[in-house]
Amino acid sequence: MGSFASPLDAAPAPPTAKPSPPPAPAPANGLVTQEELKRVAAHRAVEMVEPGMTLGLGTGSTAAHALDRLGDLLRSGELAAVAGVPTSLKTEAHAARVGIPMLPLGEAGGIDLSIDGADEVDPELNLVKGRGGSLLREKMIEGSGGRFVVIVDESKLVPRLGCTGAVPVEVVPFGCDHTLGLVRKVFDGLPGFSARLRTVASKDGEGKEEMFVTDNGNYIVEMFFEDGIRGDLNEISDRLLRITGVVEHGMFLGMATSVVVAKKDGTVALLHKKK
Numbered sequence: 001m002g003s004f005a006s007p008l009d010a011a012p013a014p015p016t017a018k019p020s021p022p023p024a025p026a027p028a029n030g031l032v033t034q035e036e037l038k039r040v041a042a043h044r045a046v047e048m049v050e051p052g053m054t055l056g057l058g059t060g061s062t063a064a065h066a067l068d069r070l071g072d073l074l075r076s077g078e079l080a081a082v083a084g085v086p087t088s089l090k091t092e093a094h095a096a097r098v099g100i101p102m103l104p105l106g107e108a109g110g111i112d113l114s115i116d117g118a119d120e121v122d123p124e125l126n127l128v129k130g131r132g133g134s135l136l137r138e139k140m141i142e143g144s145g146g147r148f149v150v151i152v153d154e155s156k157l158v159p160r161l162g163c164t165g166a167v168p169v170e171v172v173p174f175g176c177d178h179t180l181g182l183v184r185k186v187f188d189g190l191p192g193f194s195a196r197l198r199t200v201a202s203k204d205g206e207g208k209e210e211m212f213v214t215d216n217g218n219y220i221v222e223m224f225f226e227d228g229i230r231g232d233l234n235e236i237s238d239r240l241l242r243i244t245g246v247v248e249h250g251m252f253l254g255m256a257t258s259v260v261v262a263k264k265d266g267t268v269a270l271l272h273k274k275k
């Protein structure tokens, strides 16, 4: 991670910072775009930020709207004296671009409020996160205390985790095929379950695939479930974390304190964790 300026040093935004783009015009058919819903949820969460707070800065297309909004408020002087701890290198670069002062996690002295998107949210506000590959830093920062506000459009609400795509597991590169086998064993015999190492198109442009590498130099195992994960999520989490070679998984259980849901009908729902 790069070196951060102190929030006290960095009150004025850098001259290169540009205001975030205006909201996209409504499409001709009158329907609100998913991007606009993400922006609405992000702006609602940023209203919870108060001067003096240390923020967990999330990663992904929804969290990016929150970064833009924070940058705008800092530049206009409507908000001051906040510092952010970024959950990925991409977010670190984005936050620097829009002028959000940053701190490393070890120097933050605690996180007051984290704002981040999610891939899935179940009725208990458990999450799948990390399809963008940043789950480890996200869990370290967003689980380190303070409030964790999740920002989503309503397409992310699911009846069960694992319904709409991969549940990622970060693994060390050494012996990754062996670790993949151990992850598969956790779900031995489960109909419709599969797991594979995540690959991306190689940059050489020759149509080859290469391993996806996280900001921490690790790989990702993607777990797929036919109809979502049934069973005790905490027990499944424990079994995964007991595998030597697994670093962390993308099920964020009981971590979200509230979820801001932007809906297609133009309303915004605020869901709170049950006490």
Ligand SMILES: O=C(CO)[C@H](O)[C@H](O)COP(=O)(O)O
Binding pocket: 058, 059, 060, 061, 062, 063, 116, 117, 118, 119, 128, 129, 130, 131, 132, 133, 134, 135, 138
């Ligand atoms: O967990 C994440 C990245 O690791 C993201 O928060 C998640 O993938 C949602 O992303 P988006 O807001 O782009 O839909």
